[in-house]
Amino acid sequence: MQALYAQLLVGLINGSFYALLSLGLAVIFGMLNIINFAHGALYMMGAFCAYFLLNVTGMGYWWALIIAPIAVGIFGMILERTMLQWLTGLDHLYGLLLTFGIALIVQGVFQNYFGSSGLPYAIPDYPQIGDCSPNAPQGAICFRGLQGGMNLGFMFLPIYRGWVVIFSLVVCIATWFLIEKTRLGAYLRAATENPTLVRAFGINVPRMITLTYGLGVGLAALAGVLSAPINQVRPLMGADLIIVVFAVVVIGGMGSIMGSIITGFALGVIEGLTKYFYPEASNTVVFVLMVLVLLIKPTGLTGRAA
């Protein structure tokens, strides 16, 4: 049973990445009508950003969690201003092709300088909470940042992994709240439905589009930082992931924010279960599920006809 719980946890973690990435894709698609193929590359840039912050400036994980999404988000906004905005009014497919080109450029540049192997990124060991001195009494509570783990009785939980799941969940729900429940989100949803009318009300829609792209990209970069200590930092870490996320998006549909979040986590868990019961199929199960969903309900689980 230990192995099953461990695989479930791995599944939940992959599910958090699927959720964060498909959420970003859905938000971007809603405003820009573009499927952002560069999403995987920007996720990778988030992880590299954390790596550089640590090794060049000495700023650790907690700083990276704030700075990397902002830095990559700004990079994304520059991309949107300089390239993506010129595609307005063209067929959606051009957006896919353009962002695919951007992904090739970004991944190629990183591969040139860092090869294809992984760079290690340690789990943060601060702040320390409790008595961590060498001569602490047995059973004393000690947390070294997010290192180590705790015994839950039925399984051993590495703290960092638990942190990733909970933090991603919080970020996902915060994004959902921002878009579905706030005034800014209402503008955003209105601009998705009818940009011309929203502009007529005096709202700067092009700026909102840029910020939305930055937000979606920032979410990808955040997922990259979260995954750095687990999956190592590799130039191609996002390349295969993005294809799985596309399948997730096809399954869940891009019509609903909550739909993307739930589908992401659910597919991660299913993948984890497959790893336990039939490991050979663990990297194909999401695609097989996509095929089944298309055969049974072609519009996707939450999507409208598109």
Added chain:
Amino acid sequence: MSALTDDTLPVTPRAMRDEMIVFAAMAVLLGLVPMTGIYPFFVMQALCFALLACAFNLLIGYGGLLSFGHAMFLGTAGYVTAHLLKVGKIDFPFWYSSGMWHWMTIPLPPLTPELGILGGTLAAAMLGVITGYISIRRQGIYFSMITLALSQLLYFIYLQTPFTHGEDGIQGIPQGHLFGIFNLAKPTVLYYVVLAGFLGGFLVIYRTINSPFGEVLKAIRENEPRAISLGYKTDQYKLLAFILSGTLAGFAGSLKVFVAQNASLTDVHWTMSGEIVLMTLVGGLGTVFGPVVGAFVIIAMQQYLAGFGQWVTVIQGVIFVACVLAFRRGVIGEIAHYFRRSL
């Protein structure tokens, strides 16, 4: 669907005459290649990719469907042809119990080239039926994502099944004698066989896009709801176009086995699908000759820049971006636009 090729000119007798002249010139020029001393391997490889890109272009240029998984046809046909030529014996799993697969074996000797090509092409056609049936259920951007995901699914299957030999691929494939007469181990003979295959495939595509079937495809590309309201079963047309495109792409993959003498995972990888898209984009989406030009440009670029390692990927990305932002008609599309002709 909105128009990808914004200025398609009507097919007039003059346009068809222009195209036949260009086709004849292309056939003659390519026929003369072995006498010029140009490295035939390069041209053969480019011809296989040119046919592949033309098959891809049938879908995007005339059906408005951007397949991001066409490498699956290239790779599948390649693997099947390579296996039939080298081993012949077919094993396939039919039952799973107590943690292992049971295999059924069809004892076959290593097959002749024509049967190998036939087998590979048929495999691609069957794959086209299955993947087409699944992917045409969604349109536009979703169609692209689905085809990409399906090809990734096949990639993982080929990574794990024994007959593909995983990372090593199938190596050292015997070329044999086509129809028992043409010795494919001779580069010149092989060149003309590949050229004949390319020209044949090209004519099939050309005939298709100028047939009533092709006209209906264009109507679906321009406005699918209107085509439906006119009584066309658009799903059937799209499925047929998908199968035809996949079959021809598979035929190109089978031919490529004789040129490269191997079949490996790179042919099924998504980067390959991306290259196919790039070739067609560079040459011109929805132009008759564009994919051929695009394939030669991209293959030549890879050949000459091979020493630059990963920078080739970066350059491909830059070409993608430049084509989409500033050069959407592609090489042939720009020429055709300049002369107000359809090419």
